[in-house]
Structures are given as structure tokens and as C-alpha cells.
Amino acid sequence: MSVDALLLLSFGGPEGPDDVRPFLENVTRGRGVPPERLDEVAQHYLHFGGVSPINGLNRDLIEGIRAALAAAGVDLPVYFGNRNWHPMLEDTVGEMIADGVRRALVFPTSAYGGYSACRQYDEDILRARAAVADPPELVKLRQYFDHPGFVLPFADAVRTAAAGFDDFRLVFTAHSIPNAFDATGGPSGHLYSQQVAEAARLVAAELGVTEYDVVWQSRSGPPQVPWLEPDIVDHVDALHAKGVANLVVCPVGFVSDHLEVVWDLDTEARERAESYGMGFARAATPGPDQRFADMVVELVREHVDGVEPRKLSTFSTLGCTVNGEFCAVACCEPPARRPR
Incomplete structure (x- = not known):
């Protein structure tokens, strides 16, 4: 063409x-x-x-x-x-x-x-x-979302973010959407949430990590409308309750540092983790x-x-x-x- x-x-x-x-x-x-x-x-x-x-x-x-x-x-x-x-x-x-x-x-x-x-x-x-x-x-x-030019920079960014921790829990995040918006997957049948989960799996596989979480962030709708969950801040609470000492967050849903990344992750999620005495690091976006x-x-x-x-x-x-x-x-x- x-x-x-x-x-x-x-x-x-x-x-x-x-x-x-x-x-x-x-x-x-x-x-x-x-x-x-x-x-x-x-x-x-x-x-x-x-x-x-x-x-x-x-x-x-x-x-x-x-x-x-x-x-x-x-x-x-x-x-x-x-x-x-x-x-x-x-x-x-x-x-x-x-x-x-x-x-x-x-x-x-x-x-x-x-x-x-x-x-x-x-x-x-x-x-x-x-x-x-x-x-x-x-x-x-x-x-x-599954191109090496997207996946491999994320994997390297996680390695860099985790360098200061002997042990950590890897958590992937993406922008939440209403559940109803996740109900149609186009010609492949794969939903947005499934594509995010696949990208997370690919990054984790590159890192050799078998246990990780996929959570959501930045919901903005009324509370009565169900959105993809759990929210990242709520998940920090849950990880603290399980005794997780260090957390590395990979914003796999984002190409670059939108405000949702620097506010919801670098500000709100970090503050919640640090309030528990948890170590917190955020992987860079690939842009x-x-x-x-x-x-x-x-x-x-x-x-x-x-x-x-x-x-x-x-x-x-x-x-x-x-x-x-x-x-x-x-x-x-x-x-x-x-x-x-």
C-alpha cells in the first residue's frame, strides 16, 4: 500500500x-x-x-x-x-x-x-x-498488545523497578471499564479484559514469574454501575492483609504516563502501600x-x-x-x- x-x-x-x-x-x-x-x-x-x-x-x-x-x-x-x-x-x-x-x-x-x-x-x-x-x-x-516492542520494554521496566527488592508481588494494572463495555470482543471473541490478561501473561513469562495479579484502576462511574475489579488501592489492602512486604506495579494497560498513572499509581496506590510500611515500585511505561x-x-x-x-x-x-x-x-x- x-x-x-x-x-x-x-x-x-x-x-x-x-x-x-x-x-x-x-x-x-x-x-x-x-x-x-x-x-x-x-x-x-x-x-x-x-x-x-x-x-x-x-x-x-x-x-x-x-x-x-x-x-x-x-x-x-x-x-x-x-x-x-x-x-x-x-x-x-x-x-x-x-x-x-x-x-x-x-x-x-x-x-x-x-x-x-x-x-x-x-x-x-x-x-x-x-x-x-x-x-x-x-x-x-x-x-x-502482544507485539515484542510492547511486551519486552515492560519486562525490562519491571526488572528495573524490582531491583531493590529481594522478594515482591507483581501486580499488573489497566484502566477499568464498565462490565457492560467488556461484553463484546470483536471478530476474535477476545474481550478487552482478556487481552490485558494476555499481555500480563506475556510480560510475566518473559520475567519467569508464575504468580502475579491483574487488577484495575481509574474507574470514574457511579457506584451502582459495576466496573472491572478489584481496584488497585483495594488490592494493596488485600496484599497487606496477606503479609506481602513489597509490591511492584506494572501499568500494562498504558503506553505512557497518563495522569491516571502518575495519580492513581504513583500517588494513591503508593501512599496506601507506604502507610502499611510496604515497599512500592512502579514499572515504567514503554512509550x-x-x-x-x-x-x-x-x-x-x-x-x-x-x-x-x-x-x-x-x-x-x-x-x-x-x-x-x-x-x-x-x-x-x-x-x-x-x-x-
Whole structure:
């Protein structure tokens, strides 16, 4: 396939105190989230000066991708667009049109399937193309939770985090979602939670660890709506009750240090562990690792050069879409919202 560009598509995040509330309103628009909940979450961002690390890390990743593309002899410009904050995807697509881009590959900063992790990026593509005249063709790259460029950096990060402990319990975390959102698994039949569990298994296998836990974090819904559990902070309580002395947390659900990582893990979970006198260490996310940027180039070359996909599991990683057309009917659909 001949392509003109690569587009990195991400969630977005505020880059100053004045951005925080407008950003959160973009994220939650149409969901009926009460203002007091936005005020609470806003304080998490303001704790870090109103700046999410995600945009800066994405810019660093783009530089790594550009270097990897050049090293591989692939001549593609790399663009950056977000769902919820600047640079907004619609603006980026307009820039691409002005630059003469007619066909581009899209790399989403989410490794998994599911509605929020995959299909919502397809919806972003549809919305952005509908916002401009004569839009370029946009082809989303496949899911990559079982690619060596995702798994091996996590394994090395766990080794580094655990270096100060003689013994520890390894706990993997990913962003929780409502149970109802985990009810459809797309064409492979594998649910988001199953893909997270498989990625955790692959990292643990690389480490030679046979006993570990997979837990969840960052739930934000009303208490009466069931979400994937247990929550990481509750799990720290349970591990303390079992006499666990040291804890190493691997945020396998995240490409880079979103606010959910630096708040929910580095702040809340760490404080809970330290209140018990437990040792706590958090493994780094893979985004800054050059192997991750190299993986992105491999995914690109699967399209432009017919390179054989590298995978460490037998799970399907379809999720490839053209212009936001979904890979299967009823794939990763959100559940119908109840009338208020």
C-alpha cells in the first residue's frame, strides 16, 4: 500500500491550569458527569501544575518514530492529533490536506481492543473526516498488545523497578471499564479484559514469574454501575492483609504516563502501600523506549512493505480500519445508555 503520512492519534491532555476544566468538559461531554466530579478530577491535574504528561511524551515518541522511520529507509512525515485537546484531530487532518496528504496510516496510542481502547478511535477518524472537504483516506494500524516492542520494554521496566527488592508481588494494572463495555470482543471473541490478561501473561513469562495479579484502576462511574475489579488501592489492602512486604506495579494497560498513572499509581496506590510500611515500585511505561518506536515502524511496514507481523500470542489483533469503518458488525460497541 502506498501511503503519504503517518498520524499519531491520542487522547490528549491539558498543558496548563487554564486548560484543565475545558479539557475535562471535552472528555465528559454528553455523559452527564456532575460538575462536582469534574472539580474533583481537576484537582488531580492541578496537583501537577495543570499539566498532563501525555502530550509531551507523545511529542517525544513522535521524534523516536521519525528516527526509526529514517533508519528503516521509510520516508513519511509524522502528524499528531488528539481526541480531547490540542492539537485536535480535526485541525491536524486539515493540515494534512493542506500538505497534500491523500492516504495516511493512523497509530492510536492504545494497544487493546474494546470500545474506549479501539472503536472510539475509529469514531474519531469518522468525525474528523466528516469535518473537512475531500478528506484523506485514513487506515488505522492494528492492535499491538502482544507485539515484542510492547511486551519486552515492560519486562525490562519491571526488572528495573524490582531491583531493590529481594522478594515482591507483581501486580499488573489497566484502566477499568464498565462490565457492560467488556461484553463484546470483536471478530476474535477476545474481550478487552482478556487481552490485558494476555499481555500480563506475556510480560510475566518473559520475567519467569508464575504468580502475579491483574487488577484495575481509574474507574470514574457511579457506584451502582459495576466496573472491572478489584481496584488497585483495594488490592494493596488485600496484599497487606496477606503479609506481602513489597509490591511492584506494572501499568500494562498504558503506553505512557497518563495522569491516571502518575495519580492513581504513583500517588494513591503508593501512599496506601507506604502507610502499611510496604515497599512500592512502579514499572515504567514503554512509550519512551526506542523499541516501542521501532514497533510503530514495523506496524507501518506491514502495510507499505508487506512485512510479516510479529506477535507473541495467538490472539487476533485485527482492529484495522479504513476511514473509521469498523472491522466487524457489533465489534466493541458501547452498551446502550439508559434514559435519565
